[in-house]
Amino acid sequence: MNLQPGKISITGLSPEQMETLLAENQIDKKHASRLLYWVYRRKITSFGEIDDIPKKVIEKLSELFETGITPPYSSMESADGSVKYLFRSAEGKYYESVYIPDGKRKTLCVSVQSGCRMGCHFCATGRYGWHGNLTAYEIISQVTRLPFEITHIVFMGMGEPCDNTDEVIKACNILVAEWGLAKGRSNITISTVGVMPGLSKLLAHTECNITLSLHTPYPEERAAIMPVEKRWPAHALLEMIKTQKQQRKRRFTVAYVMIDGVNDTDRHLEALKELLAGTGIRVNLLPYHSLPGDTLKSASEERMMFFKHFLVTSGTGASIRRSRGNDVYAACGMLAASVAEEESKKNIK
Numbered sequence: 001m002n003l004q005p006g007k008i009s010i011t012g013l014s015p016e017q018m019e020t021l022l023a024e025n026q027i028d029k030k031h032a033s034r035l036l037y038w039v040y041r042r043k044i045t046s047f048g049e050i051d052d053i054p055k056k057v058i059e060k061l062s063e064l065f066e067t068g069i070t071p072p073y074s075s076m077e078s079a080d081g082s083v084k085y086l087f088r089s090a091e092g093k094y095y096e097s098v099y100i101p102d103g104k105r106k107t108l109c110v111s112v113q114s115g116c117r118m119g120c121h122f123c124a125t126g127r128y129g130w131h132g133n134l135t136a137y138e139i140i141s142q143v144t145r146l147p148f149e150i151t152h153i154v155f156m157g158m159g160e161p162c163d164n165t166d167e168v169i170k171a172c173n174i175l176v177a178e179w180g181l182a183k184g185r186s187n188i189t190i191s192t193v194g195v196m197p198g199l200s201k202l203l204a205h206t207e208c209n210i211t212l213s214l215h216t217p218y219p220e221e222r223a224a225i226m227p228v229e230k231r232w233p234a235h236a237l238l239e240m241i242k243t244q245k246q247q248r249k250r251r252f253t254v255a256y257v258m259i260d261g262v263n264d265t266d267r268h269l270e271a272l273k274e275l276l277a278g279t280g281i282r283v284n285l286l287p288y289h290s291l292p293g294d295t296l297k298s299a300s301e302e303r304m305m306f307f308k309h310f311l312v313t314s315g316t317g318a319s320i321r322r323s324r325g326n327d328v329y330a331a332c333g334m335l336a337a338s339v340a341e342e343e344s345k346k347n348i349k
């Protein structure tokens with residue numbers, strides 16, 4: 001459980017909101033910036049750790065607020081060092097984040113919703129269904145609750161960022177602001193299937209990198225596995241991204257999960273090359289995570305290397321993202337779905 005009943009979490013607040021709340025509670029608003037510093041930068045779990053705000057003020061703060069940095073519901077460590085954390089909100093929503101250390105690079109993959117309503121056929125979160133949006137507080141606390149520094153943040157966990165755009169924009173602003181976590185905007189990537197109104201808002205109000213989940217260059221094939229294609233075709237989204245590309249210095253990529261015999265043929269590769277030629281948009285090739293009861297399997301390592309080599313030599317940047325944490329349900333949504341299922345079984349009994 002995250003919030004103590006009746007208390008307001010400081011995590012998730014902007015300086016303006018903090019000042020207003022302090023003023024409403026007859027506390028001098030000059031303490032706002034120090035409070036945000038202690039919560040976002042020093043990651044305190046108790047106001048007792050603050051040493052530059054008078055004791056009397058601290059006592060009052062403790063009655064009204066909490067830092068919002070709370071432990072996860074559970075965690076599982078993979079043999080490869082990545083750790084999957086499961087959270088449970090005050091209303092009982094489950095959501096996950098995954099910590100992926102790789103040398104000096106420490107990445108956290110965060111969730112923006114509990115479940116998802118986009119219904120992509122290959123995704124465990126899609127099968128779990130939609131259980132609610134996360135607030136900026138719930139998104140940011142996935143980062144601040146870790147006791148060590150995170151260098152990169154990717155919005156690739158549960159949920160579709162462009163289906164919870166306002167809270168995602170707030171969270172991005174807290175991540176990059178000097179008064180917030182002060183992370184480099186180039187180290188933050190938002191991954192979307194392309195809900196166009198949300199994406200265009202995100203492009204206007206953040207400067208983070210954007211990844212579009214493409215998975216096939218053919219609209220009819222994409223529509224068969226990603227219902228969003230019928231409403232907002234990837235081709236139209238790529239056009240919008242191309243226009244934006246000239247305006248802001250951010251990195252655009254497309255994610256391409258490679259499924260054996262489905263989207264890893266020469267025909268797909270040629271069409272992918274054609275689609276992205278001259279756009280400067282890079283391709284991130286990912287292995288497929290088989291889901292329980294599923295007959296699909298990932299393309300082979302050799303095939304992925306071939307795709308990468310072909311794209312790079314034809315002038316389109318490409319890289320391969322390795323699988324991490326397979327032994328702890330790495331595919332997004334699998335841990336939350338399995339815990340929620342266990343809980344519902346207990347409730348039925």
Ligand code: SF4
Nearest residue numbers: 116118120123126159
């Ligand atoms: Fe939702 Fe992303 Fe899964 Fe699609 S792939 S169902 S958008 S979480």
